[in-house]
């Protein structure tokens with residue numbers, strides 16, 4: 374039975390998964406609308422794959438509720454499975470068959486599969502269609518995984534780190550393929566470590582840390598407005614580095630120039646990137662392991678920060694240094 378259009382494609386409430394005393398997923402609530410592309414972000418071990426595999430019906434849950442295309446994934450039958458497309462993080466694809474043979478074989482499991490040659494073209498494997506999978510490169514095998522995920526014309530597509538191992542051109546091609554699938558009405562749940570991928574593809578994104586969803590929203594609104602306030606940094610006459618968050622950096626710089634009677638030393642105006650904001654979100658929710666690292670032991674120890682309303686920017690991060 375198909376769900377009504379107004380029901381979300383995915384609805385989870387209080388989802389929990391524990392391994393012994395460890396909670397891998399610790400009370401996640403989330404709705405993903407039909408036709409939406411949702412990106413799940415989070416550091417290694419945050420609980421992304423566990424969440425996705427529960428929704429795919431591959432893992433049992435310890436607690437909470439889940440509904441996927443109107444069905445509890447713990448009890449999804451073959452009819453339900455045929456409406457899903459799944460690209461797992463790693464696959465044990467046997468290499469004995471050619472790309473075309475493998476796809477034809479899988480297409481036979483679905484009631485309304487896509488044309489195999491079209492799928493081969495969509496993932497850019499025309500030149501390898503008659504090659505045994507064992508002889509493909511890692512990135513080419515990953516394309517086979519994606520092809521197997523879409524050959525059944527799924528209503529809902531799960532993509533677990535789909536572009537790992539892709540070269541930059543293959544990633545662009547893949548993004549275009551996802552946009553095409555989205556335009557056809559496919560709902561997509563994507564996990565990724567690439568923030569640009571989330572920004573390119575996701576209507577919304579969620580950040581999961583320690584099994585909890587710590588933020589959900591449009592990708593460019595993650596962390597809230599305060600996290601995007603620019604930072605002006607300069608070295609004062611006292612020899613210390615000062616920084617101030619302000620929505621009016623030009624006004625602040627003008628007043629500094631007036632006060633100092635000239636150019637402020639080492640002046641920088643920094644707009645936090647998506648990566649900075651994401652890293653701050655992760656750090657601020659990651660418990661004690663990162664505590665005490667902010668500004669510690671750097672020349673910024675004397676930094677004077679006024680009006681800092683957003684998450685603290687740690688100037689020691691690579692991302693921040695790239696901006697500086």
Ligand SMILES: Nc1ncnc2c1ncn2[C@@H]1O[C@H](COP(=O)(O)OP(=O)(O)OP(=O)(O)O)[C@@H](O)[C@H]1O
Pocket residue numbers: 392397415416417418419420421422423424462
């Ligand atoms: N079968 C298992 N038995 C015990 N612990 C597990 C098992 N599978 C996952 N875990 C633990 O659950 C936590 C969440 O793992 P999960 O694979 O969901 O993380 P992830 O966010 O997908 O990470 P990554 O980005 O590295 O893929 C981790 O601490 C992991 O060690």
